Amino acid sequence: MSTTGGMFAVLKEKVGQVLVPGDEFCFGAEETISLSESAKPERAVCGPGLRRSGDRLVVMKSGVLRHKPPLTFWIDSQQKRYVATKGETVIGIVTARAGDTFRVDFGGSELASLSYLAFEGATKRNRPNVQVGDLVFAQFLIANKDMEPELVCIDGSGRANGMGAFGAGGLLIKVSLGLVRRLLAPNSDIRLDLEQLFPCELVVGMNGRVWVRASSVQQTLIVANLLQSCDTMTTQQRQQLFRRVQQGAL
Amino acid sequence: MKETPLSACERDFILKAIEEKKRLDGRQTYDYRKIKISFGTDYGCCFVDLGQTRVMAQVSCELVAPKESRPNEGIMFFNIELSPLASPAFEQGRQSELSVKLNRQLERCLRNSKCIDTESLCVVSGEKVWQIRVDVHMLNNDGNLMDASSIAAIAALCHFRRPDVAVQGEEVTVYSPEERDPIPLSIYHMPISVSFSFFQQGTYLLVDPCEREERVMDGLLMIAMNKHREICSIQSSGGIMLLKEQVMRCSKIASVKVSEITELISKALMNDKTARKAGGRCGFAESMPQERITALKVDETPVETADVTEKASSIIKEAEAPPPTAPSPVVPVPGVGQVGLGLQNTWGVEEEEELEEFSSGDDVEEVTKMEEDERKNTKGDVVEISDSEEEEVVILHPEKPQKAENVKSSFHQKGAPSSKKKTKQKP
Numbered sequence: 001m002s003t004t005g006g007m008f009a010v011l012k013e014k015v016g017q018v019l020v021p022g023d024e025f026c027f028g029a030e031e032t033i034s035l036s037e038s039a040k041p042e043r044a045v046c047g048p049g050l051r052r053s054g055d056r057l058v059v060m061k062s063g064v065l066r067h068k069p070p071l072t073f074w075i076d077s078q079q080k081r082y083v084a085t086k087g088e089t090v091i092g093i094v095t096a097r098a099g100d101t102f103r104v105d106f107g108g109s110e111l112a113s114l115s116y117l118a119f120e121g122a123t124k125r126n127r128p129n130v131q132v133g134d135l136v137f138a139q140f141l142i143a144n145k146d147m148e149p150e151l152v153c154i155d156g157s158g159r160a161n162g163m164g165a166f167g168a169g170g171l172l173i174k175v176s177l178g179l180v181r182r183l184l185a186p187n188s189d190i191r192l193d194l195e196q197l198f199p200c201e202l203v204v205g206m207n208g209r210v211w212v213r214a215s216s217v218q219q220t221l222i223v224a225n226l227l228q229s230c231d232t233m234t235t236q237q238r239q240q241l242f243r244r245v246q247q248g249a250l
Numbered sequence: 251m252k253e254t255p256l257s258a259c260e261r262d263f264i265l266k267a268i269e270e271k272k273r274l275d276g277r278q279t280y281d282y283r284k285i286k287i288s289f290g291t292d293y294g295c296c297f298v299d300l301g302q303t304r305v306m307a308q309v310s311c312e313l314v315a316p317k318e319s320r321p322n323e324g325i326m327f328f329n330i331e332l333s334p335l336a337s338p339a340f341e342q343g344r345q346s347e348l349s350v351k352l353n354r355q356l357e358r359c360l361r362n363s364k365c366i367d368t369e370s371l372c373v374v375s376g377e378k379v380w381q382i383r384v385d386v387h388m389l390n391n392d393g394n395l396m397d398a399s400s401i402a403a404i405a406a407l408c409h410f411r412r413p414d415v416a417v418q419g420e421e422v423t424v425y426s427p428e429e430r431d432p433i434p435l436s437i438y439h440m441p442i443s444v445s446f447s448f449f450q451q452g453t454y455l456l457v458d459p460c461e462r463e464e465r466v467m468d469g470l471l472m473i474a475m476n477k478h479r480e481i482c483s484i485q486s487s488g489g490i491m492l493l494k495e496q497v498m499r500c501s502k503i504a505s506v507k508v509s510e511i512t513e514l515i516s517k518a519l520m521n522d523k524t525a526r527k528a529g530g531r532c533g534f535a536e537s538m539p540q541e542r543i544t545a546l547k548v549d550e551t552p553v554e555t556a557d558v559t560e561k562a563s564s565i566i567k568e569a570e571a572p573p574p575t576a577p578s579p580v581v582p583v584p585g586v587g588q589v590g591l592g593l594q595n596t597w598g599v600e601e602e603e604e605l606e607e608f609s610s611g612d613d614v615e616e617v618t619k620m621e622e623d624e625r626k627n628t629k630g631d632v633v634e635i636s637d638s639e640e641e642e643v644v645i646l647h648p649e650k651p652q653k654a655e656n657v658k659s660s661f662h663q664k665g666a667p668s669s670k671k672k673t674k675q676k677p
Binding site: 093095105107131133134135167168169170171172211217218220221224225 | 252254255256260261266267270272274276
């Protein structure tokens with residue numbers, strides 16, 4: 001057994017179970033580092049909801065423990081408050097134009113700045129056509145608790161890659177961060193259920209904002225209300241509701 | 251903190267939806283959201299849910315000197331609190347434009363309509379009258395705070411009971427609720443405010459606007475009315491021109507809505523009264539909806555319990571047998587005899603004497619004994635091991651000599667063996 005194997009074995013056992021703040025994982029007494037063997041340290045990644053405290057691992061949020069090989073652990077929780085993280089894509093609302101940057105509200109504790117040069121094909125002379133009140137789908141370049149967050153609408157190679165200003169004719173709704181993550185997960189079951197209803201466009205920001213557009217106002221509203229109610233439903237309830245909508249409406 | 255801005259696409263969408271006679275939450279044009287009225291455990295405390303909007307009203311009373319202009323009338327005082335609890339856009343402690351507007355409207359709705367008999371609040375003319383204070387706290391803002399607070403305020407006033415008073419000559423006695431039943435206020439009618447929002451210069455009209463609709467609307471008309479179809483106050487804001495027909499139509503809609511809401515309030519009051527009379531469960535906690543997030547629900551985990559007994563017994567077998575201790579008759583203190591057959595009396599034993607004897611040298615031995623105890627208790631007995639030397643535990647129940655293998659330590663470890671033995675004797 002390696003130095004930290006014991007604790008991780010316990011952690012892996014708990015994957016899929018509900019944990020509450022205050023739950024702890026720590027090294028067993030026999031898991032001392034042997035001096036004779038060359039100790040190979042194992043590195044684990046603690047995601048949201050888990051925190052290291054000395055030699056213990058403490059649960060900070062209530063939710064379900066998730067695991068991704070080799071050693072990445074996090075807690076899947078239902079929170080609404082968004083904390084900016086570098087590299088995440090969010091939906092922001094342009095609130096002001098200040099000099100050569102836009103001030104963007106992304107639902108966090110402060111506004112983010114978005115340079116007008118951070119759009120695909122933008123130059124000093126060729127400014128992007130973004131008005132106050134527009135929606136932008138952008139990525140965090142700087143997300144640091146001590147600094148103003150900065151957004152960009154281009155990737156590393158200068159391509160838009162789906163980002164930029166958007167939003168004509170759709171509806172913006174707010175859902176929990178847990179639901180957003182479930183929507184974005186590969187082979188998400190909610191998305192699969194939604195696909196069977198009717199064609200619609202979704203833009204999902206990691207900050208809990210979802211933009212919906214379907215062929216008519218009625219359908220857009222249906223999708224928006226379905227998504228907002230998904231938070232408090234079990235899989236069976238959701239599938240039942242989706243089936244009812246499919247049969248009843250339209 | 252600033253409010254989340256409304257994006258252009260939301261604004262366009264809401265207006266387009268209204269043109270198509272659709273609303274964000276699937277309501278019809280003249281529909282109210284779901285109204286829920288619940289009361290607290292105390293008299294005069296009322297919670298109103300209007301969809302996601304949530305408002306609490308609390309009524310309190312006080313004996314004060316009346317106003318000089320009206321020496322034999324009680325005083326009504328209304329106060330609306332907009333705290334950041336309701337919305338991050340509201341600031342603490344500062345009178346915002348909205349709160350002044352709401353306060354004024356509530357006063358016009360409830361005080362100026364003379365729905366409460368203020369003369370019955372007089373105790374001694376010119377000297378003592380009741381001051382009734384209504385505090386309305388916004389708990390969550392999802393639009394239409396005015397209607398929610400007017401419902402909450404009038405329901406709380408109807409629910410409120412003031413202490414009984416008796417005047418004998420110069421002497422005024424205020425009776426506590428235990429001595430004499432408190433008295434309800436005399437309320438003539440229940441004015442209720444109904445809000446209408448107008449869009450596209452009054453082309454479209456919606457009842458009970460939600461927060462996003464309120465931010466898009468052009469104008470607002472608030473009509474306060476009672477169920478006798480008497481208009482108590484009417485106020486238009488937002489600077490929109492309304493035609494006479496529009497106002498007439500609104501007042502017709504308002505009369506229907508008011509009679510529905512009045513019915514709802516009286517039903518809620520009746521339910522609360524019967525619950526209180528029956529001594530049943532009433533109050534806020536009972537009316538809390540059980541909102542559970544079930545999205546991450548995990549079904550019950552099956553736990554294998556088939557071989558638990560065998561496992562436990564095998565562990566006990568494997569465990570080292572405790573060192574045999576001879577059941578020697580222990581006489582703790584000279585002069586203490588034994589009661590019953592083979593039983594040992596430990597009444598009135600002075601603990602300190604024993605402690606002095608043992609506490610010095612054999613701590614290590616005690617620890618090993620404790621470990622053994624723990625090993626034997628794998629079945630799940632709760633073993634309480636207290637290390638505190640100050641604590642004195644006198645073991646009152648008799649111990650059987652055969653089982654008292656560590657009698658010596660029973661004085662020493664105090665709580666631990668005693669609790670264990672209790673569980674052993676039960677079966």
